[in-house]
Amino acid sequence: MMDVLIDTDAADRLVADMLPALPGERIALREAIGRVLRQIVRAETAQPPFDRVMMDGVALRWRDELSRRLRVAGAQMAGEVGQALRDDDDCIDVTTGAVLPEGCDCVIPVERFRRDGDVVALEEGYDPARGQFIHRRGADCAEGAVVLEGGVRIGGPEMSMLASNGVATVEVARAPRIAIISTGDELVPVEATLRPGQIRRSNDLALAASLERGGFDRVSLHHVLDDRDAVRDSLDALLRAHDVLVLSGGVSMGQRDFVPDCLESLGVRCVLHGIAQRPGKPIWVGIGPESQAVFALPGNPVSSLVCMTRYVRPALLRASGLAVPVEYASIRGDTGKPLRLARFLPVRLESDPSGTLLAHARGWSNSGDFTALGGTHGIVELPPERSIAEGAPVRVFRW
Numbered sequence: 001m002m003d004v005l006i007d008t009d010a011a012d013r014l015v016a017d018m019l020p021a022l023p024g025e026r027i028a029l030r031e032a033i034g035r036v037l038r039q040i041v042r043a044e045t046a047q048p049p050f051d052r053v054m055m056d057g058v059a060l061r062w063r064d065e066l067s068r069r070l071r072v073a074g075a076q077m078a079g080e081v082g083q084a085l086r087d088d089d090d091c092i093d094v095t096t097g098a099v100l101p102e103g104c105d106c107v108i109p110v111e112r113f114r115r116d117g118d119v120v121a122l123e124e125g126y127d128p129a130r131g132q133f134i135h136r137r138g139a140d141c142a143e144g145a146v147v148l149e150g151g152v153r154i155g156g157p158e159m160s161m162l163a164s165n166g167v168a169t170v171e172v173a174r175a176p177r178i179a180i181i182s183t184g185d186e187l188v189p190v191e192a193t194l195r196p197g198q199i200r201r202s203n204d205l206a207l208a209a210s211l212e213r214g215g216f217d218r219v220s221l222h223h224v225l226d227d228r229d230a231v232r233d234s235l236d237a238l239l240r241a242h243d244v245l246v247l248s249g250g251v252s253m254g255q256r257d258f259v260p261d262c263l264e265s266l267g268v269r270c271v272l273h274g275i276a277q278r279p280g281k282p283i284w285v286g287i288g289p290e291s292q293a294v295f296a297l298p299g300n301p302v303s304s305l306v307c308m309t310r311y312v313r314p315a316l317l318r319a320s321g322l323a324v325p326v327e328y329a330s331i332r333g334d335t336g337k338p339l340r341l342a343r344f345l346p347v348r349l350e351s352d353p354s355g356t357l358l359a360h361a362r363g364w365s366n367s368g369d370f371t372a373l374g375g376t377h378g379i380v381e382l383p384p385e386r387s388i389a390e391g392a393p394v395r396v397f398r399w
């Protein structure tokens with residue numbers, strides 16, 4: 001393995017080409033928050049669907065010489081219809097969101113008149129404009145217009161459009177079934193009492209957090225001991241029941257690093273093994289007999305999280321149909337010496353007053369040093385064999 005290491009972008013492309021597009025599924029709108037939309041949404045009606053009153057007040061017919069005292073001839077509250085203005089010296093009580101009563105073309109807010117029983121006296125000198133405070137039918141979009149394309153994550157704005165256009169069930173990318181598998185005899189559950197040489201399993205929860213932040217919530221966690229048969233049997237069963245396997249540990253050169261061999265013996269074809277980067281160099285990626293994506297990440301906590309953030313989650317998002325934006329920041333602080341490998345450094349992000357995104361590099365000792373990650377927002381990728389000047393633009397990948 002790793003005779004010729006490929007670079008980070010080539011690795012990214014290999015992973016993208018390997019992953020089949022995720023199929024779609026139709027789910028209830030309420031369940032769709034955070035999922036990737038896979039349908040076009042058209043306006044069910046013109047928007048707004050009727051001439052909509054925009055202020056609480058009275059509606060009237062505008063004239064050049066508007067009477068300063070108007071009789072309130074009726075009321076039309078939001079949700080009601082049927083009122084019509086019959087006399088030009090009358091007005092109709094209205095509320096925000098009401099249908100504009102027939103015959104009216106001007107709304108005067110309550111702040112601009114005094115009310116005395118059935119009579120409204122306009123504020124002295126107040127000169128309303130024809131059409132004011134009316135949101136006209138169809139002003140925002142025509143019936144049948146496309147208001148949403150697929151390939152966006154469903155958040156607040158998308159929800160508001162889906163709901164207002166009556167999309168009660170929505171076509172989204174199917175959430176892949178993902179198994180996260182920790183390998184290693186030294187690993188014990190979070191709640192265990194540690195014996196000498198043992199450490200708590202943390203990678204699986206860190207990786208799950210990253211996936212769930214990306215909207216992938218069908219995630220199960222598993223642990224396998226460093227035993228060839230146990231690894232093989234577990235992987236065999238897990239491959240049958242999942243679309244994606246994310247392993248941590250067991251991919252390097254150790255006597256008990258069985259993962260790549262076991263995967264290949266189960267028919268998982270190696271797509272890449274080793275990327276010219278630190279950390280995360282020994283990553284192994286393959287594709288299973290049923291097109292399952294298999295990511296075997298190096299066990300060091302920082303390495304596994306870097307590989308997840310740089311390759312795995314973006315690839316799954318792309319397979320869901322989402323355009324993953326490329327983000328750059330201006331690097332600040334000590335970035336260390338160049339290597340022949342690309343380097344990833346944890347960073348804190350903030351914007352300066354000119355609107356430039358700054359990435360403050362956080363030093364670390366090695367890829368097992370997860371304590372350096374606390375309070376960071378992501379990583380930056382520094383290209384190989386170049387020293388990076390303060391202020392240089394670098395790619396950012398948020399956790």
Ligand SMILES: Nc1nc2c(c(=O)[nH]1)N[C@H]1C(S)=C(S)[C@@H](COP(=O)(O)OP(=O)(O)OC[C@H]3O[C@@H](n4cnc5c(N)ncnc54)[C@H](O)[C@@H]3O)O[C@H]1N2
Nearest residue numbers: 182201202203204249250251252253257298299300301303
């Ligand atoms: N002779 C060589 N040795 C190593 C090389 C190499 O090229 N030649 N590469 C090093 C690099 S770089 C990395 S990264 C690691 C990757 O090793 P593995 O993927 O085989 O990972 P393990 O040895 O199983 O574990 C490494 C480290 O991480 C801890 N770990 C593992 N899983 C978890 C978990 N779920 N939660 C928390 N911590 C975990 C594990 O205890 C080890 O300390 O190999 C180098 N060696």
Ligand code: MOO
Nearest residue numbers: 279280281303367
């Ligand atoms: O590549 Mo390893 O991930 O540095 O420790």
